[in-house]
Amino acid sequence: MDEPVLKYIWQADVPAADPRFVLAVMARAEQRRFRRELATTIGLAALAVALLALAMPVMEFTWRESFSPYFGNLAILAVLAAVTLLVPQFLPERD
Amino acid sequence: MSDEEDEQARVRDARAGSAAAFGRLVQMHQQALRAFLRRLCGNAADADDLAQESFVFAWEHIGRFDPARSFRPWLFGIAWRKYRERKRSWLRRLLRESAVADSETSFESDPGLKLDLVKATESLPAEQRAAVLLCLGAEFTHVEAATALALPLGTVKSHVARGREKLAAMLGGSNG
Numbered sequence: 001m002d003e004p005v006l007k008y009i010w011q012a013d014v015p016a017a018d019p020r021f022v023l024a025v026m027a028r029a030e031q032r033r034f035r036r037e038l039a040t041t042i043g044l045a046a047l048a049v050a051l052l053a054l055a056m057p058v059m060e061f062t063w064r065e066s067f068s069p070y071f072g073n074l075a076i077l078a079v080l081a082a083v084t085l086l087v088p089q090f091l092p093e094r095d
Numbered sequence: 096m097s098d099e100e101d102e103q104a105r106v107r108d109a110r111a112g113s114a115a116a117f118g119r120l121v122q123m124h125q126q127a128l129r130a131f132l133r134r135l136c137g138n139a140a141d142a143d144d145l146a147q148e149s150f151v152f153a154w155e156h157i158g159r160f161d162p163a164r165s166f167r168p169w170l171f172g173i174a175w176r177k178y179r180e181r182k183r184s185w186l187r188r189l190l191r192e193s194a195v196a197d198s199e200t201s202f203e204s205d206p207g208l209k210l211d212l213v214k215a216t217e218s219l220p221a222e223q224r225a226a227v228l229l230c231l232g233a234e235f236t237h238v239e240a241a242t243a244l245a246l247p248l249g250t251v252k253s254h255v256a257r258g259r260e261k262l263a264a265m266l267g268g269s270n271g
Contacts, residue, residue, distance in 0.1 A: 010130050010212070011130040013130075014130045
């Protein structure tokens with residue numbers, strides 16, 4: 001049996017160049033990547049929502065009992081801290 | 096630039112994330128891979144679907160491929176594993192449905208020697224058929240075929256020799 005003849009016969013029904021097949025492969029790869037990323041995003045979002053739902057009662061209680069009465073003072077403290085940190089950035093440098 | 100160097104450059108680019116380079120690799124290997132799978136499956140549509148699956152798997156896992164090795168045996172190894180997985184699921188489905196079905200699809204439209212060769216090839220056991228198709232039909236060395244099929248080198252040599260003898264006997268030709 002002549003091997004080139006075997007190869008020719010076995011491969012005869014597949015074109016040597018087939019851009020449609022190449023496109024189909026790349027499209028399938030892209031579809032799969034998109035689905036994987038979508039599933040990851042949905043999974044992470046669901047996890048975040050679940051964690052938030054679990055943590056919310058504790059956070060709400062802590063806020064109400066510990067920080068809420070001091071909200072005004074905390075806000076002034078935050079503004080003062082921000083100003084203290086940011087103002088030096090706008091002052092000219094000294095030699 | 097030789098074909099081998101061209102392939103290595105494409106593999107390097109594809110590993111770096113170039114879809115265009117991988118597209119070129121698909122273009123370079125699609126004919127041999129689809130022909131290999133068509134002769135294994137006996138069905139063009141299933142074979143092309145498996146070929147697409149194999150290329151997509153290769154693209155998704157090209158980071159794991161060792162560029163010091165040849166790309167072709169790695170790609171055909173993926174295709175061979177996909178074929179065996181698919182065959183197992185076909186068999187399971189057949190058993191579940193308790194259907195007596197002939198899994199071999201015929202090539203009624205192929206005349207003469209091609210029909211004889213296709214039928215003779217399909218009559219070989221799957222591993223032997225794969226070894227014969229790779230070594231005689233896709234110009235694989237025995238070592239490359241052994242890598243692709245995950246078989247010992249001696250087994251591949253024996254499969255090719257016996258397969259060649261059987262084909263020659265069935266086609267009534269001389270061996271060699």
